[in-house]
Amino acid sequence: MGLTTSRRTALKLGAASLAAMGVPQIMTRAAHAETADAADLYAGIRTFRVGQFEVTAIRDGGRAMEGPHPIFGENQDAEAVAELLEENFLPADRFVNGFTPVLVNTGSERVLFDTGLGAGARQGGLGQLRARLEAAGHAPDAIDVVVLTHFHGDHIGGLMEEGGPAFPNARYVAGQAEYDFWTHEDRLSGPTENSARAVQANVVPFADNMMFLAEGDEAVAGITALEAFGHSPGHMIYHLESEGERLLLTADTANHYIASLRRPDWHVRFDMDKEAAAATRRRVFDMVAAERIPFLGYHMPFPGVGFIETLDEGYRYVPASYQFEL
Ligand SMILES: [Zn+2]
Known part of the structure; x- marks a missing residue:
């Protein structure tokens, strides 16, 4: 559309x-x-500046679902999860899972982080990244770099469009560990089968034009990859810095602004290694809190930008307001 x-x-x-x-x-x-x-x-478009970088959060869509329990707090009683949600003015039986890819225009390159759910989800009102990118003035052929934080379907779904590359002039960046995990032949059977087939269809065709990163590597100048394993085996997050201003793209480190941040140790069904994901959540958000930097989370309420305060138990999510307008 x-x-x-x-x-x-x-x-x-x-x-x-x-x-x-x-x-x-x-x-x-x-x-x-x-x-x-x-x-x-x-x-579904929100643009702000981080130094010389123009950052645009784009809402690929939102999906109302049953939950959050047992998706969030899988190892907790439903009552404990309900109590926390109600305390925070949220219903206990339904929630909205939003999807927020991010475009960073560095001045010399347009760098897109993740691609949403893609054409297959468009009938259900999702997969809006492409249309909204265009509405924001960024045609698909103007995208120079596509960075994939990890290879779950809601991040790689928009790589292909009508059987061809959705971003025909882009080069690609992904974590080495993530690529190695999903393209290993063992993944093509058992519980990883569907996701691995999606990787074969959407990611592998770009392998020859893909740069593979590890901890501390730069995707482009000023944008550094950091390991945040657990949600997926090679899940990477990205630190942006321009003229001393910073933003951390935390991707899927925390996926519900109350359940995952107030109770970072609760198990989350979508985290492939629950304990590693919880440890990563603590490490990443301890840093975000200590350094008082803004972060943008892929599944945080749109536009997904906020700050973190450390509480006695877990963290408080503080949505950004006018900090970027000053
Ligand atoms: Zn996700």
Whole structure:
């Protein structure tokens, strides 16, 4: 669903002026619907600066699901999870899982972190990254680098479009450990089978044009990869620094702003190694809290940017407000 010329026109003119021009009522209604649609498109785009870097958080979509328990707090009683959620004004039986890829324009390159769920999820209202990138002024062929934090489906789903590369001029960056894990032949059977097949379809075709990173390696100048293993065996996060300003892209280190941060040790079904993921959560968010730097989490409430305060037990998530407007 691209923002077509007719949509742009409808947006510019608005329904009232269309009616004034004698456009039949039925068309006015259609224009209304499309305008609302386009407004949603723009609502999922948030741009701010980190030094010279222009950072754009893009909402690929949000999915309402049953839970958070037992996805979050898998090793806890449902009552304990419900109590924490209710204390924080959240329902205990439903939650929204959001997906937020990030575009960083360094001034010389456009670097996209993760690709959302892709075309397969578009009928359900997700997979909006592509349309929103375009709406934000970044055509798919203008993307120079695609960085993959890890290879779960909600991060690699948007690499292909209609059987070809979704970002035809991009080079690719991924963690060496993540690539080695998912492309090992043992992964093609058992519980990893579906994910491994998705990796074969979406990631492996780009291997010849892929740079493989380990701890401390730079994806591009000013953007450094850090190991954050546990959620997946080679899960990487990225530290941005420009003119002394910093932002940590924490990807899937913590995936619910209350359950995962207030109770970082609770097991999470999506974490492939539960104990390693919990240890990584503590290490990463201890650092975010101690250094008082902003972070952006892929599954935090859109636009996913916030700060961390250490509490007696776990952490408090403090969503960013106007810090980036000053
Ligand atoms: Zn994810």
